[in-house]
Amino acid sequence: MTADHRTSALLLFGVFVAITLAITTWAGRHRRGSAEEFYAGGRLFTPMENGFAIAGDYMSAASFLGISGLIALVGYDGMLYSVGFLVAWLVVLFLVAELVRNCGRFTLADVVAARMRERPVRIAAGTSSVTVSVLYLVAQMVGAGSLVALLLGGTGEAARAWTVVGVGVLMVVYVSLGGMRATTWIQIVKAVLLLGGTLTLTVLVLLRFHGDINRLLHTAAERSGHGEAFLAPGLAYGGDWTARFDVISLGLALVLGTAGLPHILARFYTVPTARAARRSVIWAIGLIGGFYLMTIVLGFGAAAVIGPDAVRASHASGNTAVPLLALDLGGGTGSTGGTVLFAIVAAVAFATILAVVAGITLASSASVAHDLYASLRRRRGGPRSEVAVARVAAVGIGLLAIGLGLLARDLNVAFLVGLAFAVAASANLPVLLYSLFWRGFTTRGAVWSVYGGLVPAVALVVLSPVVSGSPGSLLPHVDFQLFPLQNPGLVSIPLGFLAGWLGTVTSAEAPDEARHAETEVRSLTGAGAV
Amino acid sequence: MQPSNSGDVRYDDPWYDALASGWGESAGGEVPSARRRDGAAAPADVYLEVQRSAAFQEVRSRYRRFVVPAFTAFFAWYVAYVVTATSAPDLMARPVAGAVNLGMLAGLGQFLTTFLLTWAYARHARLRRDRAALELRWDTQELTRGRGGAS
Numbered sequence: 001m002t003a004d005h006r007t008s009a010l011l012l013f014g015v016f017v018a019i020t021l022a023i024t025t026w027a028g029r030h031r032r033g034s035a036e037e038f039y040a041g042g043r044l045f046t047p048m049e050n051g052f053a054i055a056g057d058y059m060s061a062a063s064f065l066g067i068s069g070l071i072a073l074v075g076y077d078g079m080l081y082s083v084g085f086l087v088a089w090l091v092v093l094f095l096v097a098e099l100v101r102n103c104g105r106f107t108l109a110d111v112v113a114a115r116m117r118e119r120p121v122r123i124a125a126g127t128s129s130v131t132v133s134v135l136y137l138v139a140q141m142v143g144a145g146s147l148v149a150l151l152l153g154g155t156g157e158a159a160r161a162w163t164v165v166g167v168g169v170l171m172v173v174y175v176s177l178g179g180m181r182a183t184t185w186i187q188i189v190k191a192v193l194l195l196g197g198t199l200t201l202t203v204l205v206l207l208r209f210h211g212d213i214n215r216l217l218h219t220a221a222e223r224s225g226h227g228e229a230f231l232a233p234g235l236a237y238g239g240d241w242t243a244r245f246d247v248i249s250l251g252l253a254l255v256l257g258t259a260g261l262p263h264i265l266a267r268f269y270t271v272p273t274a275r276a277a278r279r280s281v282i283w284a285i286g287l288i289g290g291f292y293l294m295t296i297v298l299g300f301g302a303a304a305v306i307g308p309d310a311v312r313a314s315h316a317s318g319n320t321a322v323p324l325l326a327l328d329l330g331g332g333t334g335s336t337g338g339t340v341l342f343a344i345v346a347a348v349a350f351a352t353i354l355a356v357v358a359g360i361t362l363a364s365s366a367s368v369a370h371d372l373y374a375s376l377r378r379r380r381g382g383p384r385s386e387v388a389v390a391r392v393a394a395v396g397i398g399l400l401a402i403g404l405g406l407l408a409r410d411l412n413v414a415f416l417v418g419l420a421f422a423v424a425a426s427a428n429l430p431v432l433l434y435s436l437f438w439r440g441f442t443t444r445g446a447v448w449s450v451y452g453g454l455v456p457a458v459a460l461v462v463l464s465p466v467v468s469g470s471p472g473s474l475l476p477h478v479d480f481q482l483f484p485l486q487n488p489g490l491v492s493i494p495l496g497f498l499a500g501w502l503g504t505v506t507s508a509e510a511p512d513e514a515r516h517a518e519t520e521v522r523s524l525t526g527a528g529a530v
Numbered sequence: 531m532q533p534s535n536s537g538d539v540r541y542d543d544p545w546y547d548a549l550a551s552g553w554g555e556s557a558g559g560e561v562p563s564a565r566r567r568d569g570a571a572a573p574a575d576v577y578l579e580v581q582r583s584a585a586f587q588e589v590r591s592r593y594r595r596f597v598v599p600a601f602t603a604f605f606a607w608y609v610a611y612v613v614t615a616t617s618a619p620d621l622m623a624r625p626v627a628g629a630v631n632l633g634m635l636a637g638l639g640q641f642l643t644t645f646l647l648t649w650a651y652a653r654h655a656r657l658r659r660d661r662a663a664l665e666l667r668w669d670t671q672e673l674t675r676g677r678g679g680a681s
Contacts, residue, residue, distance in 0.1 A: 076615075076633055082637075083637055086640070086644055087644055089644070090648065093648060095601065214628040217634075228625070228629075232633050233616065233619040233633055247615075248612055248616060251608075278655060279652075285644065293641060514575065518574065520581055521577045521580045521670060524586070524589055524593060525580075525666040526663065527666065527670035
C-alpha cells in the first residue's frame with residue numbers, strides 16, 4: 001500500500017474518531033447518571049434505531065474482511081459462516097428477544113435471578129457473561145492491531161501495539177463517558193457506514209460482470225484453479241473427519257451462541273416494550289441478512305476479479321481480499337478512485353471494530369457492576385453508586401483487554417470468536433431457556449448449568465490443538481492436547497443443558513411455583529416490565 | 531419506514547380469529563379475564579392466578595404452538611445443511627443451472643427460510659398474540675396494584 005492510501009485512510013479514521021467523540025460528548029451532556037440511562041440509554045430508542053444498532057453490534061470486521069476473504073480463498077466453504085451468523089437470529093427472535101425484554105432490567109442475570117436465589121445465580125451468570133465478553137474483546141483488539149498494520153502497511157510492532165492501546169482507550173472513553181446512549185449512536189453510524197460501503201462494492205462488482213451472476217461464479221471458479229469444486233463445499237473442510245466435526249461444532253456454536261451474547265441481550269433493554277424489541281430484531285435480521293448476502297458476492301467477486309492467488313500472496317488467511325477488491329474496482333493502484341475506495345474500506349473496517357468493542361465493554365461493565373459487584377458486596381449501594389462502579393469497571397475491563405491484547409498480539413486468535421460463541425451457547429443459553437420455559441428449574445440447576453457449560457468449554461479449548469500440540473498452536477513447543485476439535489461447542493453445549501437438568505433433578509429445594517408463574521406471566525405479557 | 535404495529539391490525543385477515551381479539555368485549559366474554567376475584571391475596575399470588583387463567587393459557591399456547599414447530603423446523607434444516615455440506619460435498623456439488631449447484635441453492639435457501647420465518651413469526655405475534663397479551667398486561671398490573679403490592 002502506498003503513502004497515498006495511508007494518508008487518505010488515516011484521514012478517514014480521524015474523521016470517524018472525531019464524529020464518535022462528538023457523539024460521546026453530546027450523549028454525556030444529557031446524562032443524569034441513572035442506571036437506566038447508563039445501561040439502557042433511557043430505553044427510548046425506536047425499533048429502527050435499535051435494529052441498526054444491533055446490526056452494528058453484531059457485524060464485526062471479522063465478518064466484513066474475514067468471511068469475504070475466506071470465500072475468496074476457499075469458495076463455498078466460507079459461505080457456511082455467513083449462513084450460521086444469520087440463522088442464529090431466528091433463535092434470538094423466537095425464544096429470547098421479547099421474553100428477555102419483558103423479564104429483565106439490564107443483564108442476562110436479571111432474568112434468571114427473578115425466580116432463583118439471587119446471589120449464587122448472579123455470580124454465576126455474571127462470571128460467564130464477563131468471560132464471553134473478554135474473549136470476544138481480546139479477539140477484536142488483536143484483530144484491530146493486525147488490521148491496521150495490514151491496511152496501512154506499517155507492519156512494525158510499535159504500530160500494532162499502539163493500535164491496540166488506542167482502540168482500548170477509545171472504547172473506555174465512549175462507554176464510561178457516554179454510556180449506552182453514545183454506544184448505540186456509534187453503532188448506528190457504524191452500521192450505516194458498513195452497509196453503505198458493502199453495498200457500494202457489491203454494486204461495483206455486479207456492474208463489472210454486467211449483472212451476470214453466472215459469469216461471476218464461473219470466472220471465480222476458473223481463476224481459483226479448482227474449477228467447479230470452488231463453488232461446492234469441501235475445499236477447506238473436506239479433509240479428515242476431525243475437520244468436518246469442527247465445522248459442525250462451530251456451526252452449532254454460531255447458531256446457539258448469538259442468543260447468549262451479553263452485548264446482544266443488552267440491546268433489547270434500550271427499547272420501551274417487548275414489541276419494540278421484536279421489531280428491532282426484525283430490522284436487524286433484514287440488515288444482517290442483506291449484509292451477509294453481500295459478503296458472499298464480495299468473496300466470489302474478489303476471487304473472480306483479483307484471483308485467490310493474489311489474495312493469498314497479500315495475506316495468508318485472506319483478510320485483504322476486500323481492500324484489494326476495492327482498489328481494483330476503483331480503477332487500480334495509483335488511480336484516484338482506487339485510493340478513495342481503499343481508504344473507505346479501511347476506515348469502515350476500523351469503525352466496525354470500534355463500535356463492536358464499545359458494545360462489548362458496556363455489556364461487561366454492566367455484568368461486573370450490576371451482577372458481580374452488587375452480589376459480592378453485602379451492603380447494597382444506591383443506583384447512582386452502581387453506575388459509578390460500572391464506569392470504573394469499564395476502565396478496568398479496558399485495561400484488561402489492552403493488556404491481553406498486547407500479550408496476544410502476535411498469536412493467531414481467530415479461534416477466540418468461535419470460542420466466545422461456544423461459551424455463550426454452553427453457559428448462557430441453557431440457563432436462559434430453562435429459566436424462561438421450565439417450571440421445575442431450581443437455583444442449583446441454574447448454577448450448575450452455567451458452570452457446567454462454562455468450565456467444559458474453556459477446559460476443552462485449553463486441551464485442544466489451538467493451545468498446544470501443533471505448529472499453529474499458541475504454545476507450539478509443548479503438547480498436552482487431548483481434545484481433537486478446535487471449537488468445543490459440539491460437546492460443551494449439550495453438557496451445559498445436561499448440567500442444568502442434573503442440578504435441577506438432584507436439588508433438595510422445590511421449585512418456587514409463584515416465582516415461576518411471575519416469570520412466565522411477565523415474559524409473555526409484559527406485566528410489570530420496566 | 532417502520533413496520534406497522536398492531537394498532538392497525540386488519541380484521542378481515544383470514545389468519546385472524548375472533549379469539550385473539552378480546553378487544554371491546556366484556557371481561558367475562560369468551561376469553562375469560564384474569565380479573566375475577568378481589569380477594570386479599572398477596573401480590574405474588576396475582577401471577578399464579580393469572581397464570582391459571584384461561585386467557586393467559588391461550589396466549590401461552592398460541593406462542594408455543596408457533597415457536598416450537600418453527601424452531602424445530604429451522605434448527606433441523608440448518609443442522610441438516612451443515613452436516614450435508616461437510617459430509618456429502620459431492621451431493622452439494624450437483625449442478626442445477628449454469629454455475630449454480632445444489633449447495634448454492636441450499637445456502638441461499640437458508641437465507642430465504644430465515645426471512646420467511648421472520649415474517650411469519652412477526653405476523654403471527656402481531657395478529658394472534660399482541661392484543662391478548664396487552665390486555666393481560668393491564669389486568670395483571672391492575673390486580674397487583676389493587677393489592678398494594680406494585681413492585
